[in-house]
Amino acid sequence: MVKINENYLKLKSSYLFSEIAKRVAAFQCENPGREIIKMGIGDVTRALPGACIRAFHAAVDEMSADSTFRGYGPEQGYDFLREKIADRDFRSRGADISPDEIFVSDGAKSDTGNFQELFSNDVRIAIPDPVYPVYIDTNVMAGRAGDSRSGRYDGIAYLDCTESNGFVPDPPAEKLDLIYLCYPNNPTGATATKEKLAEWVEYARRNKSVILFDAAYEAFIRDGSIPHSIYEIDGARDVAVEFRSFSKTAGFTGTRCAYTVVPKSCNGYDSSGNPQSLHPLWFRRCSTKFNGVSYPVQRAAEAVFSEEGAVQTREIIDDYLGNAKIVRESFSSLGYKCTGGDNSPYIWIDTATDSWKFFDMLLAKAGVVCTPGEGFGNCGRGYIRISAFNTRKNVEKAMEKIKDLLKNGIK
Secondary structure (H helix, E strand, C coil), X not given: CCCCCHHHHHCCCCCHHHHHHHHHXXXXXXXXXXXXXXXXXCCCCCCCCHHHHHHHHHHHHHHCCCCCCCCCXXXXXXXXXXXXXXXXXXXXXXXXXXXXXXXXXXXXXXXXXXXXXXXXXXXXEEEEECCCHHHHHHXXXXXXXXXXXXXXXXXXXXXXXXXXXXXXXXXXXXXXXXEEEECCCCCCCCCCCHHHHHHHHHHHHHHCCEEEEECCCHHHCCCCCCCCCHHHCCCHHHCEEEEEECHHHHCCXXXXXXXXXXXXXXXXXXXXXXXXXXXXXHHHHHHXXXXXXXXXXXXXXXXXXXXXXXXXXXXXXXXXXXXXXXXXXXXXXXXXXXXXXXXXXXXXXXXXXXXXXXXXXXXXXXXXXXXXXXXXXXXXXXXXXXXXXXXXXXXXXXXHHHHHHHCCCCC
């Protein structure tokens, strides 16, 4: 008899975005021909920058000739991309990160989900609420979460993110081992100051903890006082692993390319209390379970750092931020409290009602898809998330429909 990993049975019955897709599909089946504007899932709508496309084509052409063909590449990524990342994303901001501390991958979702494999099952996990579901679900699968009670797992320490703390939690009094932080935040759109990140770095240093810092949306930061990387904080390289993505930065959601930074000085500890660098552990894991991102994709990613690519990428992000401004101003004009939308592509909206009911109302009456905040955790109850990833025409149309609906007092 083959026994299953029963931790999977502890997962919620449906992944958040699968549930949304199911409800939207059912609505479309019942209302054929009805226009639906999707502003829920964070998938991009703009094409890849022209510089990336040209680099992509050139690399594919290389693959067509024996003399320039590439087979298996290095699991950690090609040097040409890792050197650009280290120079442009970190050293330019005063962060001491070397190319060989960078691991190119097929997505930040994969890496944030897989990195927990390096740690013992008895580590104490801290996860913000609301939160990107992957952080919790992968720890449930690993057997660290315990049983679920009232929407929370008793083996996880939840860091409440609310309006009162600006959706950025303070370090707790208790000792926690593995801490997930995401800024700019998904789903709330909130950002963390250097001072707040410094508090977390000091907490991790004092408690021999590790911070898993998801910076997938850093390219949307326009406020010069907000750090793009946790490594801008003194001492962070000793206690933090950072995850980045080209998905939202340059439209690579369907192309798949990201990277994780694992400084060689960042340690976990063995059962005897001896420090063990996480870098060789992650390298071993990657070389065993991953064959690397394709050569043409990495060449396309490299082009993001070219002069032309940087201009094109910023223009695309500015366009999405323009969408976010329209969403935020539209809901604010209706009297709703909003967070995000200025240094983030997400707008977190306080609906003052059940988030799934609000989701169903927007879908049925306005034909607009949002994301119910409850799907991100207990602290998301009463909120929805609107994504700015859409065309300007669709965003303007969606906001007009929503304003026509909500200004009549239907809440």
